[in-house]
Amino acid sequence: MQKRVIVPKLDDVARVAGVSTATVSRCLNTPDRVAKTTLDKVMKTVEELGYTPHFGARVMAAKRSSTIGAIIPTMENAIFARGLQAFQEELHKRGYTLLVSSSAYQPEIEKEQIRTLVARGADALLLIGYDRDPEIYEYLRKRNVPAIVAWAYVPDNDLPSIGFDNRNAMCRLAQKVIELGHKDIAVISGVIEGNDRAYSRLEGIKDAVRQNGLDVDRLKVVETDYGIENGERALEQILTGSTRPTVVMCGNDVLAVGALRHAQNAGLRVPDELSITGFDDIELAGIVTPALTTVHVPHREMGSKAATELANLVEGITGSGSVELETKLQLRGSLGSPVR
Amino acid sequence: MQKRVIVPKLDDVARVAGVSTATVSRCLNTPDRVAKTTLDKVMKTVEELGYTPHFGARVMAAKRSSTIGAIIPTMENAIFARGLQAFQEELHKRGYTLLVSSSAYQPEIEKEQIRTLVARGADALLLIGYDRDPEIYEYLRKRNVPAIVAWAYVPDNDLPSIGFDNRNAMCRLAQKVIELGHKDIAVISGVIEGNDRAYSRLEGIKDAVRQNGLDVDRLKVVETDYGIENGERALEQILTGSTRPTVVMCGNDVLAVGALRHAQNAGLRVPDELSITGFDDIELAGIVTPALTTVHVPHREMGSKAATELANLVEGITGSGSVELETKLQLRGSLGSPVR
DNA sequence: TTGTAGGCGTTATCAG
DNA sequence: CTGATAACGCCTACAA
16 A cells, blocks of 8 residues: 655645635735735645645746855865854845855865756855856856855955955964064965965965065965864974974964964974964864964854845845955964064 | 846757757756767757756656755754765765755754755755654655654664764763762753753763762753853853862763863863863864863764665665664863862 | 736656 | 657736
């Protein structure tokens, strides 16, 4: 005996409630335009039957999905978690559902994910950073899919951006580092290819170095994928060099934590023998010992502003355009003056 | 002048390639059943036109979406990140897309998310833990949506589960703690209502306490939401009590890190004056100083096994049923013998 | 305020 | 191997 599965549909609700399918549809989508008594009756049978509208059908008929997609480089560490949470909360308030997927920092995968999300009917997209194949921007324009860029502020980009000036923020931190007396600076940077945040942050450091009359060529830069272990390895590599730096500036907190761990395993006192800085101010930064000096980024604010902006774009409300958010130096124990 | 957006559809591809829509569809879905020359021709125009199939339409016609949904309690901390990443990688291999949403540990939201994912045509669902409104299980059965439970092992549940025995694992850890000589044990537990993992872990501690002839009633238990700050506050509360425990066992690593932080801020030496244990062995556990003694959970294995099982269920391959995975005590610096 | 009916883009069945 | 054509479940003018 086969047990057939019966999923109630609009017709069923209509029949049971004794109205037309159009009315049921209206009850669900534009309750205002339905007589209160009808509405009650219909909603009750919807409840009774456990009816849920079929998403695919709805998208096809309505040509919008009330869905917004986000492609983030990774879910593995906390860099994007906070912002995304706020993003999702705000979207929920506006009646949108969030679809998240991760690209593992690989441009090809990102491209694929974008297509997938668009195919699924995403009404708009949230992207991280702006450095990507121009083809993608063209694709989005052609399909008329609104999108914005977060985690970076680029006023003159194809897309509006909501974020902060990575270069300037890192420059200010480097400035501070130099003020403290550091001259031998090493950098552990994220992979720059395809990652504008990593690039800008490195440039920010160079800016500060130049402004202070130091030699950019003396900067030791190691480029590596994000990850605690990569941070460890990178510092290990740096320490094998002939002159030991007095400070290591890292492209983000995850790398910095790795560097910190390696320094401690190598028996270096932080910050006396080696100072370490990060970027992002994720929760981790305040937890390690010594706590990490880093750049604080307003994750939640960024997330919710992005959500508002995207929802507005979808609904045809004129967006407020790009928004630059403030970052703040977060000075903590991992940065000190060099001890000679 | 209005710029009309033209999204190529199957018809367009068919027309340009000079074949029927059916053939184009076949090229995309079952390339084997198409003459190679036709296939090449079609794929080329697909490429040229930048055609992407419309997901909603596809779902409606095919009655399956090759999509699997996962509802996790939170994205904010790393507890689920690893496992989910593995889950997604395995699904990808099998040709499925993952849809993630988070319930913020709220049963009502979880219920809503489940309905949403089902409405979107998810072919199957991954749920965390088994303690939820039975109505949900009935709903899934009615709609014939395969689902499994992860992060817990419960052989006799409605759904197959892939996970570990939280109770036994925590019991073993508590056993170890007691062996080291601890008698005054405090517990910082996650909120138990609606969270079977939290419940089982607490019970596991009680088991060990009883087995060793200690008094369960002497156990100080504080229940709190997950979160580092909550862990801090919980320990603060515990320390105001008349007798200070020699060890605090926490429901997970996040709480434990919070407790650790508070202990350090309060000037307590860990583990000499106070030992601390966690659960999950997230990356964070190995990073704090001292490193956290905790229970190692095979996140990635759990994720990929869950993916395999779910994909099998969707494809009608007989599932291998519930799978119990092994956990392992991860002894590190935060646990020591009580110093009197 | 409510009902009727056409169409949204694909897949799958069934002939050819 | 390929081509018509009927669903799929819902929304939305248009009409009443």
